[in-house]
Amino acid sequence: MPIQLLPISLANQIAAGEVIERPASVVKELVENCLDAGASQVTIDIEQGGRRRIRVRDNGNGIPRDELALALSRHATSKISSLSDLEAIQSLGFRGEALASISSVSRLTLTSKTPEQEQAWQAWVEGRDMQAELAPASHPQGTTVDVQDLFFNTPARRKFLRTDKTEFSHIDEVLRRIALARFDVRFQLLHNDKIVRQYAAVQTPEQYIKRVGQVCGGSFTDQVISIDEQSGPVRLWGWVAPAHACRHQADVQYFYVNGRMMRDRLLGHAVRQAYGDSLGEDRAPTFVLYLELPAQDVDVNVHPAKHEVRFHQARQIHDFVLASVRQAFTAQQPQSAAEPTNRSQHGYTASNEALAQQVRELQPQHREIFPTRPTVSPSAVADYANFATPTKAPADVSARVETSIADSKVLTIVQQRFALVEHESLALLNLQQVQHHYLQQQFSQQAKIGLAGQPLLIPVKLTDSDIVTALKSVDMKELALLGIRLECAKQSVTVLDVPSALRQTDIASSMRMLVSKLNNHQELIAWLALHQVQSNYSLAQAEHWLQYARDLNDCPASFWLAVSLPSLPEALR
Incomplete structure (x- = not known):
């Protein structure tokens, strides 16, 4: 033809x-x-x-x-x-x-x-x-x-x-x-x-929620969390449901970019990630969100039906949406929970009572060794507190674990971050400490040639005289090896790049903390690694970190709390 x-x-x-x-x-x-x-x-x-x-x-x-x-x-x-x-x-x-x-x-x-x-x-x-x-x-x-x-x-x-x-x-x-x-x-x-x-047409932001209720239902608007965050020319506003109020179906997920309705995987992933571990597998993120940014920063000429867009700074947009939604969740929490210490922020502390309860509710074959209504003794509380924080375990505990680690296996996960390991006795493996150890080794190696810096969506301008003076006094080459790039003015410092570990943190606080740790390289590396430690683990991840512990020539004793089957009921009484 x-x-x-x-x-x-x-x-x-x-x-x-x-x-x-x-x-x-x-x-x-x-x-x-x-x-x-x-x-x-x-x-x-x-x-x-x-x-x-x-x-x-x-x-x-x-x-x-x-x-x-x-x-x-x-x-x-x-x-x-x-x-x-x-x-x-x-x-x-x-x-x-x-x-x-x-x-x-x-x-x-x-x-x-x-x-x-x-x-x-x-x-x-x-x-x-x-x-x-x-x-x-x-x-x-x-x-x-x-x-x-x-x-x-x-x-x-x-x-x-x-x-x-x-x-x-x-x-x-x-x-x-x-x-x-x-x-x-x-x-x-x-x-x-x-x-x-x-x-009906509504004209003021206060009335917008009425139409949202008409479209999404009162169950959404009754418990909704409002968002209105802006960084430079980029703004995210709208409403998002807390994790416990999210729907079981993904039928209330409305995202708009400059007034255009979108089904964008990048934006959806950012919102889902903001929920973290609080959202169960049986629920879907529930939200009505609006992203506004300069028209030249987004390409809508991607799909014939105009369902998709392409951002010129996709990673930065993703991080801005993630941080904005996460901030909205944090603002809803009590003040004491909204400002945790560095250790609890990354899941390093655990409730002793809750930990004991979850140990008592382990697999059926082990339930008979646990009392029905135990009260935790002061000595047991101390044991759990020592275990749940990264401190060194007693020597006898270390010796007992070393004899059984080679052939050990993971039975289950406790408190989402401890692995119950069985061989000749029961032992609890602190998965966060194992991962933290691994991350420190990785950061130490990378720091020798320089950590990769990642640009912030919106550069952060610092004007506090103490931190500005402290940052200006540091050799820029030393900061560059840590992945940090600054732009210095007479009375301010603008942070342009940071290492990936700090990208989701409060930049002003992180810069202040970083400067205070520059004189102790090992402490600085441990602090950076702490930001990437997970808060919960799957069974497959527990197996992975157990294998990592096996492969270490000198396995730190602080990884473990060993408890033999005969002595466990006594410890829990």
């Missing part, structure tokens, strides 16, 4: 295959056009799930008569006109394909009136070349797009449509997402001449 130009109608149908997946896709494209046109009221009228009819009416600026025919042409748009516009898109639409694509797979009529025109005009396309026909019409200011018999000329596409109920549910979800993007617009949704949804 020779190379030839495709007929316009066929080219438009190919484009429709990328943009128009189902009736909900039509609704999304048409409503976004309404919003770009400055509408304050949008009405969506659906018949038979959208397969019979989709009519979208707005009170926006309208389309002039001379541009109506052009509006139905492919690659015709009022949103952009140059490459520079494409690199900083402010509007929801910009491709100029939606109306042409929809009209190629349906019977589409476009009616519009501008404030300057006395007469409204109507346009539709017919024939192989899809030439637009115009006629006068009766219509108030604004635009109505009437789409009938969707996919009537593409039977293969039409047969893949689901039931009317299913297709309408997708349309309803699209409107829910758009309603959360534009609080200032009134939306009305009808199905088969019955009003299904009405979202």
